[in-house]
Amino acid sequence: MILKKRLFVVMLLIGFCLTMQADKLENYLEPGLASIKPMDPYNYCKTMALPKYAGRLTGHEGYTAAAEWAAGMFCRWGLKPISQKSGYLLEYPSPYTIVDEAEMTFHLPKKSSGSEESATMDISLKLLDDFLPLLFSDSGEHTAGVVFAGWGICAPELGYDDYAGIDPAGKFVLCFRGTPDRREAGFVKHDHHRFRMNMAKSKGALGIIYIYDKPAANPNGDLVPQFTPAVISEKAADKLLAEKNITSVDLRKDLQTYKKPLSFPLNARITYRVVSRHFPEGRGYNIAGYVEGSDSKLKKECLVIGGHFDHCGAHCGLIFPGADDNASGSAVVMELAEAFSKLKKRPKRSVVFVLFGGEEMGLQGSTYFVHHLPSPFEKVDTMFNFDMEGEGDGTVCSHSPDVPGLPEVLKAADEHVGILRRTGQMRAVGVRGSDYAPFFQEGAICVAFFSNGPHLHYHLPGDTIYRINPDIMADIARLAFISSYHWANR
Ligand SMILES: [Zn+2]
Structure with a gap:
């Protein structure tokens, strides 16, 4: 009986090791993956939610100052600036x-009992x-x-x-x-x-x-x-x-x-x-930098990793810090930018990191980006969107329908992380979509992540850093890093 039990354990171990080997991550992803640490996105999120940035209302000086800070981080990680003229900031009109x-x-x-009112x-x-x-x-x-x-x-x-x-x-x-x-x-x-x-x-x-x-x-x-x-x-x-x-x-x-x-x-x-x-003359900014693709032809196509950087601002003595919505998603985008910048072996397609302005005002920054695609690129192949990634213990993902290979890439990546709770298909984008919507409408493949919540303080002053879970942002970044790399490299 004991022998049998031992044999069983040994077989189990062999099975386990074989699975581990089959699923082992490619070595060239290691430097990127190692750079993803929970306190990085947490600290970016905390910075964005600071009162000095006044709830990051696009057009307002608080937003612009935060955008300059994020552009500085893109520069520190050695991303290529999106514009030869304006560096990491892409300006567009944004009355507010x-x-x-x-x-x-x-x-x-x-x-009243009588008829008089x-x-x-x-x-x-x-x-x-x-x-x-x-x-x-x-x-x-x-x-x-x-x-x-x-x-x-x-x-x-x-x-x-x-x-x-x-x-x-x-x-x-x-x-x-x-x-x-x-x-x-x-x-x-x-x-x-x-x-x-x-x-x-x-x-x-x-x-x-x-x-x-x-x-x-x-x-x-x-x-x-x-x-x-x-x-x-x-x-x-x-x-x-x-x-x-x-x-x-x-x-x-x-x-x-x-x-x-x-x-x-x-x-x-x-x-x-x-x-x-x-302020009819307000100016908004998308913040963008990229890692150039390794394939001489495919590098003109890009995979956009994006999320909205803006929130609702400060009004009537209230600040809406937008820690979950969407400092958290922006922080994941930044963490991914750093991870990709660490790689020696770049994927075939270029990967562009964009923090969008004006999402809360009606997808203005992402719509502008789609209609004014920066010159290094001929087309957006795929868009990975991150909106509200800071609350909960897992992630939900929806993606374009009928894209051969995409669900498999997401699933395989999640085998290394284990946080994908549910996937769904985007059929049409209505009024309430996030920044993936204009990309979807232009025919790009879209993947959108949301942490599973409960997002209780949505668009309220209570959406503060104190509700944010550092681990969930790091896990979502890991899942997105592995899957977006393979997808950009296909
Ligand atoms: Zn949002």
């Missing part, structure tokens, strides 16, 4: 807005807990009525109009973010913040008031003159809706179930005051 003050008060009709109850909303201004709001102060308008969509081409039968002129439009039917591609353009704001403005509204489950910072829009949009919590919205004996959760459910407009005016009124400063 800083909101200094915002106050909101509800004037709710008092329930003249009495009102005033409730002041708490900034952050109850409401936030949208971070592209114009200055203004109004006391006005409110109309509830479903998803705030007017799409006659689809036979759908949330504005039918209500008059939003001179009022605030209360609505949800989203569309009546997610399967209907025609609704996608209507779900863009810019489109929805302009639609409401064209109907004479004073501002959109979005109902989110809880307020979150949102700089994804352009200033619309004399238009003051905001976001309020479901809990706050329920106070407005109480006069109709309905809750925001039930309203949303009805809209989703019946896919028909459900709009009505309210007796409640809102006073909303915003003080903001707009």
Whole structure:
């Protein structure tokens, strides 16, 4: 019995050693892999989240100073600068807005036993807990009525109009973010913040008031003159809706179930005051450097390793540090840049490291990059994107469908790391995609990583370095290093 047991253990060991040998990493990857250490990305993440960078709002001096710091790191690692003229920084126009003050008060009709409804109850909303201004709001102060308008969509081409039968002129439009039917591609353009704001403005509204489950910072829009949009919590919205004996959760459910407009005016009124400063001449920067491919032909194709460097800025006395979103992803990109810079044997294709500006404002930096591909390159073969890599204990990955060999490369790389929890296929990119979206639309192969979360402080001042797990960023960097190397070398 004991002998048999020993034999079994020996066989097990031999099996184990054989597997190890089969899976052994190529020696030439060792210097890169050895350079990936958890405290590196953690420290980059911590630096980006510093108050002096003021939440890295693209265009703002805080963003620009942080971009110069990151460019200095690319230089230190010996990456080739992306531009002969401007080095590691690629400039593009980026108007931006800083909101200094915002106050909101509800004037709710008092329930009375009689028919008179003249009495009102005033409730002041708490900034952050109850409401936030949208971070592209114009200055203004109004006391006005409110109309509830479903998803705030007017799409006659689809036979759908949330504005039918209500008059939003001179009022605030209360609505949800989203569309009546997610399967209907025609609704996608209507779900863009810019489109929805302009639609409401064209109907004479004073501002959109979005109902989110809880307020979150949102700089994804352009200033619309004399238009003051905001976001309020479901809990706050329920106070407005109480006069109709309905809750925001039930309203949303009805809209989703019946896919028909459900709009009505309210007796409640809102006073909303915003003080903001707009900077139409703002300049944004993508930060980029590369490792040249070793194949004389294939080096003109590149694999982009990117993530957004920007976040929501500092407004109304609050800083949104964006440690998880997306200092963490930027830190992984930087760690990968350093790892690739250590390699003697470079992959066949060039690998370009890009920290994008303006993602939070609507994928502006990545869109600009795709449409102004820097001259060393003729095409982007593949894009690896990193957005929110700092919270959790594993990673989720989605990638372009039907790319022979790609799932195998990812899986083989994960055998050395063991953090890939789930993979999925990108079918189409909607309004909420990250920086891979413009690459996907241009036909590049895309791979997107997200740590498995829970990302509880998404777009809130609580997204701080104290929530960041150094090991998860290093593990994601290891997985991405091995897989992107093999993919760029195919
Ligand atoms: Zn993000």
